[in-house]
Amino acid sequence: MCQLLGMNANTPTDVMFSFAGLANRADEHKDGFGIAFFEGRGLRHFVDHHSARVSPLAELVKHYPIKSQNVIAHVRKATQGVVSLENTHPFQRELWGRYWVFAHNGNLVDFHPRLHAAFKPVGDTDSERAFCWLMQELAKAHCSVPSIEELSLTLAELMPQLNAYGTFNMLLSNGQALWAHGSTKLHYLLRQHPFGKVQLHDEDLSVDFAQATTVRDRVAVIATEPLTRDEAWVAFEPGQLKVFVDGLPLA
Structure with a gap:
């Protein structure tokens, strides 16, 4: 299956150390890569259906001075949909005057x-269909722009419906x-403070x-598999x- 990487921080933060750890897993997950990161209300979105190991775009991203509070990255191992640019995560859509970004690991x-x-897939993956469906259901559930707490409650109601079809690990x-x-x-x-020296799990970096x-800095990092050694990674419970928000999980 694919590999996910997400970052949420309370101040614009460099994600390239974690992205290097994700890209290092592209030997097995060679069917494309992508990264999307917000700069204010704007979004920078890079995808390539070639492996992050060989893609010139991946090299560009590695040298781009990314500073963002919210980042989603993905390396793909295809289960549904051909290996093509339109099937490469993360996907993006607009809702309520904001960009939304989504990546999925599963089947x-x-x-x-x-x-x-309003929400139709461009490619032919189950992932993009799920994203379009989520956007559609969020739009149906709220007449005006909801709060983060309201959005979280609605998403919690929608997740079991997707789980019923198989494996659904996602970032949004x-x-x-x-x-x-x-x-x-x-x-x-x-x-968060006190910060220290950290080593990637799969690479001598x-x-x-x-x-x-x-x-004052706080960063939350989310990944399919732990990316670093000697840090306190916590496994999600099933479902x-x-x-x-601002580098911390909301209760």
């Missing part, structure tokens, strides 16, 4: 919901918060976050939905 069997014209963000749902395999960690942070 939804025979999931073909009725979708109206509108630039204000990051929602993460784990049906089988997803982990998160909270990185380390960074001392104490040199680039302040005592658990969490929302992260």
Whole structure:
């Protein structure tokens, strides 16, 4: 299956250390990669159907000075849909005057919901169909722009309907918060003062976050598998939905 990476922080933060750990897993997950990150209300969105190991776009991203409070990245191992640009995560849509970004790890069997014209998939993956359906149901459930808490309640009601079709691990963000749902395999960690030196799990690469942070900084990192050694990664419980705001999970 695919690999997910999400980051939510209370200040614009560099994600490239974590992205390097994700890209290192592209040997097995070679059917495309993508990353989307918010800059204010704007969104930068890069996708390529080639492996992050060989993609020139991945090299560009690695050298781009990403500073964002909400980031979603993905490396793909295709289960449904051909290997193509339109089937590469993360996907984006507009709702209530904001960009929304979504990435999925899993497999939804025979999931073909009725979708109206406002939200139609471009590609042919179960993931994009699920994203369109979520956007449609959120729009139906709220007549005006809801709060993060209201959105979280609605998403919690929708998740079991998708779980019924198979494996549904996902990341979703509108630039204000990051929602993460784990049906089988997803982990998160909270990185805050006192910061220290951290090493990637799959590569001999380390960074001392104490040199680039302040005592006020907070970062939540979400990944399919733990990306680093010697940090307190926490596994999601099956079917658990969490929302992260300013680097912390909301109760």
